Amino acid sequence: MGRTLAEKVWDEHVVRSAEGEPDLLYIDLHLVHEVTSPQAFDGLRLSGRRVRRPDLTLATEDHNVPTVDLDKPIADPVSRTQVETLRRNCAEFGVRVHSLGDVEQGIVHVVGPQLGLTQPGATVVCGDSHTSTHGAFGALAFGIGTSEVEHVLATQTLPQARPKTMAVTVDGELPPGVTAKDLVLTLIATVGTGGGQGHIVEYRGEAIRSLSMESRMTICNMSIEWGAKAGLIAPDQTTFDYLRGRPHAPQGADWDTAVELWRSLVTDDDAVFDKEVVLDASAMTPFVTWGTNPGQGAPLGAQVPSPEDFEDGGDRVAAEKALTYMGLEAGTPIRDIAIDTVFVGSCTNGRIEDLRAAAEIIKGRKVAESTRMLVVPGSVRVRLQAQEEGLDVIFKEAGAEWRGAGCSMCLGMNPDQLTPGERSASTSNRNFEGRQGKGGRTHLVSPLVAAATAVAGHLTSPADLPTRDDRS
């Protein structure tokens, strides 16, 4: 019987396999950031261990870093200590780190791909659940906890029980104005936040194949939001074109060798998935969340649901609690929900294509007076590229704030936070209670919906905006 893509990558990395034990997997790339690593480095020190492969390890500062006053020391002393701890640990253990002020600094999941370090068929881990992003390249990539970070630092391996496999097949073509973000939010609302639990998912089908690399990253990024262990997409010409010429991509004859191998990274025709979900892209529309988990979403054109709409008792209670927290009434048209803050950024939607998409909508328009808009590039490189294209000017002229690179308001570990009761339309990945600041209320949206919403002051899509020519 044939093997799935995930099984091929898995098998290729088994260092040791024994009855009754998890497989011991080799890790090709270990990404590190300041929040989930200090206790791991401490553990190494306590047991007198070294980092086995600093040359397969890369650290960046992202979760805590400010996005304004970049030339000044980090104001919050606790954040500063955590960032300085990372720098000290990296110096002591010989790990390359991209610190604030460095041109390669940025969100760890934006930095890995743009450096060409994320490659097809590789195993990638990081102490961050959105490591699934790297699966867009056909890599097996998943988030780990701090104990596992220490394990990988010490051994470059990880014991892992072999998960089941699942296919998410998305047929058809996405309609204009409907993005990868809408696709993945639709998927999560369909299967629920636990739908992928225990599975490695392969996204396939016509709609996936026609996505750009950056859109594929958006899809894979949110695999964890429906519980999947990892999500991946078979590498193809789109993948190779993205990688070619990047700083760490193979060169010369190595490139040809690599591409030949990468072309074999597809699911065999006779391979069997443990589970399959099929969706039709052509029926999709802009999609947003109304609740407090990423599965609580609906089409932008729908109304806020009523708890009674849910058959399952648990879902009903969850919807009730969510509506209370979100301050929403059942039956309200989603388009009528007024938004205080629009956040464009994060490892989900903080890459150059996302900024271009938002800028295209905002160009020649103004951010509504009642609304503020933060644009936070995923990395310094993305920020520089955007500036080269004049996107920063477009955003600033519209009244948006153009910020430095980092995780920022996605999780509010730096000063970019919502205040209690404040409502956001956010291109990030989680609408959990308090995620973007204590008492803050988050609606997850695509970059297109985010930009249109900033203009209108309430949830809306670009198609709803008056055309620029009509504006007096």
Add this chain to the structure above:
Amino acid sequence: MLEKFTVHAGRALPLRRSNVDTDQIIPAEYLKRVTRTGFEDGLFAAWRKDPEFVLNQPQYDGATVLVAGPDFGTGSSREHAVWALMDHGFRVVLSARFGDIFRGNSGKAGLLAAQVEPDVVETLWELIETAPETEIVIDLERREVRAADLRAPFQIDDYTRWRLLEGLDDIGITLGHEAEIASFEAARPAWRPTTA
């Protein structure tokens, strides 16, 4: 070395919520510490501000078993969620379904994440809401939960169970396979990227 886990007996706390993500278990602002202990103050920090929240109810003081709704520990990979539960005194979490990363982290840090059928959670909730002093026994050797008349199996993978029973540190186990790691490394293609 972890503390060995064989049988645990203690009182339980009912958390009637599904989809308890790790942001709820410990919000991001509590993740800035660089130490390995002291995270109990962040445990359910937002919900704890409500005096009615179950963790604030005196009849559940000293509970060591958390009985939660399905999809417990979803979201962020922060192991701090496990540390916060343990620093507060919890040794076991029972749920019908766990987030994968949370469950993995629990096994590493010594918290028992035991998966039970949804009706077992319901029965336990009713039991401990009626009689909070009820002792719940979690028997890792037999993979069994016992409380009053209830006797129900729970699921945990063989390897995690074995490690918890023995109190083993798995970095030590893996370093015992050093020769296999070295030989795997020697066979890796040279074109694979390095960060050097």
